[in-house]
Amino acid sequence: MISAVNCSTSPIVFQARLATTIYPLGANQIIAYDSIVTNEGNAYDTLTGMFEATVTGLYQFMATMWSTEGQNVDFQMIYNGAEVCAGRTTTTNQSMGICSAILQITAGGRVFVRHKGTSGNYALGGNYAEFAGHLIM
Numbered sequence: 279m280i281s282a283v284n285c286s287t288s289p290i291v292f293q294a295r296l297a298t299t300i301y302p303l304g305a306n307q308i309i310a311y312d313s314i315v316t317n318e319g320n321a322y323d324t325l326t327g328m329f330e331a332t333v334t335g336l337y338q339f340m341a342t343m344w345s346t347e348g349q350n351v352d353f354q355m356i357y358n359g360a361e362v363c364a365g366r367t368t369t370t371n372q373s374m375g376i377c378s379a380i381l382q383i384t385a386g387g388r389v390f391v392r393h394k395g396t397s398g399n400y401a402l403g404g405n406y407a408e409f410a411g412h413l414i415m
Contacts, residue, residue, distance in 0.1 A: 290318065290413040292317045294311035295408050296309065296312065296402075299401065301349075301401070304393065308391070309343075311409040327390050328388050331388075336413070337380070337383050341363075341408070342409075343365060345369070345373055346402050347372055350369045352395065353391055353394050354394040356390055357389045362389075363378060374406070
């Protein structure tokens, strides 16, 4: 028998896309995915690029970045100041980088995507790149 833990009365799920190209990205700059697809629970903020958990629980996150020919970007997902995954696009063939994480997060915990250091600094918009997450339980 499967039982749910930490079920809220309303779901917590978001999906945002990067509509606007960001170039050049600054060192460790937070990438604010600026086009909302869904934001049930209003935990993602397009202005800051931050997801803030409204309840403690197990969450799943995924982030992608897209580059254009001759450009690349290294990026990382951060939870409360620590890297939980990283991705990279290459300079050939408009590549996509991806990282994903399943995290136990306390209420008020923050997750965001940022430029990793200074390597590669081109985040292609056009709604190709996405940042998404949801409460599992």
